[in-house]
Amino acid sequence: MPVIKPTCVRDLKLRVNLADVVSRMVTLRKAGGARLKGLCPFHNEKTPSFNVDPDKGFYKCFGCGKAGDAITFVRETEQLNFTEAVEALGKRFGIVIEYEEGSGGPSSADRTLRQEVFDLHDAAAEHFYQAFKAKDATGEFFQKYWTEKRRFTPELADEFKIGAADAQGSGLGAALLRRKFSEEALRRCGLFFIYDDAAITLHSLRPRFRGRLMIPIRDHQGRVCAFTARQTELTPDDDPAKDAKYVNSPETPVFTKGNLLFNLDRARTNVGDGKPFVMVEGQLDALRCWSVGLKTAIAPQGTSITESQLVLLRRYHTQVECFFDSDGAGQKAALRFLPMALKAGLEIRFLTLAGATKLDPDLLFLERGLAAYEEVKRGAQSAMAFACRAALPEPATASPELKSRAAQTVFEIVANAESEVARSEFVSEAAGHLRLPLAAAQKDFQAFLARLGRQAAARPAAPDSQPSTLNSPPATAHTSERDLLMICLHFENLGKAISAALPHEWIDTGHPAGVLLNRFLGEFEHDSWPGRDHLDDQLETPEERTLVATLLFETPSFDDPPKVAAEGLRQLRARALEPRLRQIELALANPRADIESDPISLLKERSELHRLLRQPIALAVAV
Numbered sequence: 001m002p003v004i005k006p007t008c009v010r011d012l013k014l015r016v017n018l019a020d021v022v023s024r025m026v027t028l029r030k031a032g033g034a035r036l037k038g039l040c041p042f043h044n045e046k047t048p049s050f051n052v053d054p055d056k057g058f059y060k061c062f063g064c065g066k067a068g069d070a071i072t073f074v075r076e077t078e079q080l081n082f083t084e085a086v087e088a089l090g091k092r093f094g095i096v097i098e099y100e101e102g103s104g105g106p107s108s109a110d111r112t113l114r115q116e117v118f119d120l121h122d123a124a125a126e127h128f129y130q131a132f133k134a135k136d137a138t139g140e141f142f143q144k145y146w147t148e149k150r151r152f153t154p155e156l157a158d159e160f161k162i163g164a165a166d167a168q169g170s171g172l173g174a175a176l177l178r179r180k181f182s183e184e185a186l187r188r189c190g191l192f193f194i195y196d197d198a199a200i201t202l203h204s205l206r207p208r209f210r211g212r213l214m215i216p217i218r219d220h221q222g223r224v225c226a227f228t229a230r231q232t233e234l235t236p237d238d239d240p241a242k243d244a245k246y247v248n249s250p251e252t253p254v255f256t257k258g259n260l261l262f263n264l265d266r267a268r269t270n271v272g273d274g275k276p277f278v279m280v281e282g283q284l285d286a287l288r289c290w291s292v293g294l295k296t297a298i299a300p301q302g303t304s305i306t307e308s309q310l311v312l313l314r315r316y317h318t319q320v321e322c323f324f325d326s327d328g329a330g331q332k333a334a335l336r337f338l339p340m341a342l343k344a345g346l347e348i349r350f351l352t353l354a355g356a357t358k359l360d361p362d363l364l365f366l367e368r369g370l371a372a373y374e375e376v377k378r379g380a381q382s383a384m385a386f387a388c389r390a391a392l393p394e395p396a397t398a399s400p401e402l403k404s405r406a407a408q409t410v411f412e413i414v415a416n417a418e419s420e421v422a423r424s425e426f427v428s429e430a431a432g433h434l435r436l437p438l439a440a441a442q443k444d445f446q447a448f449l450a451r452l453g454r455q456a457a458a459r460p461a462a463p464d465s466q467p468s469t470l471n472s473p474p475a476t477a478h479t480s481e482r483d484l485l486m487i488c489l490h491f492e493n494l495g496k497a498i499s500a501a502l503p504h505e506w507i508d509t510g511h512p513a514g515v516l517l518n519r520f521l522g523e524f525e526h527d528s529w530p531g532r533d534h535l536d537d538q539l540e541t542p543e544e545r546t547l548v549a550t551l552l553f554e555t556p557s558f559d560d561p562p563k564v565a566a567e568g569l570r571q572l573r574a575r576a577l578e579p580r581l582r583q584i585e586l587a588l589a590n591p592r593a594d595i596e597s598d599p600i601s602l603l604k605e606r607s608e609l610h611r612l613l614r615q616p617i618a619l620a621v622a623v
């Protein structure tokens, strides 16, 4: 295992501004003082409770309790281990990472499989891109396909690293074997068909993609994690998916279809006031939007849009314009999308073109450029207008039964919105579109919700819907240990004195605060306290890291820290000694022959306990 030098980790933490790290994923706003605030990347929320203190280098979410520093943030948001997270930060901020001598430094065996599969995709994307650019028959075929058939520019191909897999899919296996990727990574990257028991050789790596245009799929951080492959005339007859226009990478350690939106890595930096996301159906639609200057377009991977994609989206912007094909399939996709979008708290509009029966974003933008976007924007429909039109195309002439049925369909969609205010507004808007009396619509909606509530109540609760108690221990428990821990972290000069005054056995080590207090006091006692900014080695579990980060993030409101420390010690002492005192009183009051029958020693012990409990607690504070 390569071990990064502690001095290097320390240096990195000093040089990296946490706000820069976090703002790659979270839009931050000022929140008083040096603090910043944004929507939490760890849980779904609509008002920001994710706080960042760049000066202290810590973040804390007051909604879900997640807390930590720059390294924790990268670990948790990018699923990396400690070493990888430090390396990623080093790379991003131009800090050279130094390793302990003899520990080896990074080697392919030490990288986790995920990281290796990412690296492998990077290499594969480069391989396909070079094949696309090559001045040979394959390269020329694909360049021509790109510019003449798809009518895209060569520059766009460069920008997105569009690639080509030749009819045999040859060369990729050899290129990756040369790069010495591990057998596990080659088996699980999804780029090859490999028989389970076959040894990895050039021959056993049968390419999944042949004779297809290769579009690299990047995750929201811009890492290539999969490919979409477009069928061409070169797609061979023995391709198992010969008739499929588009073939995607299968799910791999780095690719889950439902979690990914094409072009989100670029679009998220272009959204902002007046520039909402534009959701289109396919990758090539999104590329077309980009090519005409509409840089906020994204596309779901394959046909399904999932809730987790929308939660991801919501981190960056709440407004989404949907631009789906105006054919039946496109409309169905839009209707599937709507309830999930309302649930995620997204503000949705549907782009349509007045008078157009068939609307294909690719073709429209190709022919008319960005001007077409302005036009479809003008004809945009709100979520409710769209839903109502789908449920009841002709409200003027509809019978009461038809209207009532349409209202139920719309209610089902509206019920997904979590905000009461939003629901009520949706219902009144829908009543207008469906030409229903407002009061009646509202009453019907309440009845609908009541029915829904009864159904939900009849279902047993899902086990994962239980509130987690991990981050919220009862407020009253262990407050003394927590207070003392807080003092050790914020008033480090008191640590040694506390360690001298507090016997280990008074601390309840049945919870993280006690465990940490015990451990920290041990360090103070032995004069080996590393300082609060260098606690990495001291923290062994995620709970411990979270607790310390939380405490570091809080500003202690103590006027007189030594006094608070003394009070904490008094409470721990009382907790440790008083039960024994009560036991003795009881034994003295009810003398029984069998147990603790020696009153003299009981009396002695009692007076000793009284003495201890009365003893003033004074902290010998070194100044």
Ligand SMILES: [Zn+2]
Pocket: 040, 041, 042, 043, 050, 061, 062, 063, 064, 065, 066
């Ligand atoms: Zn949170």
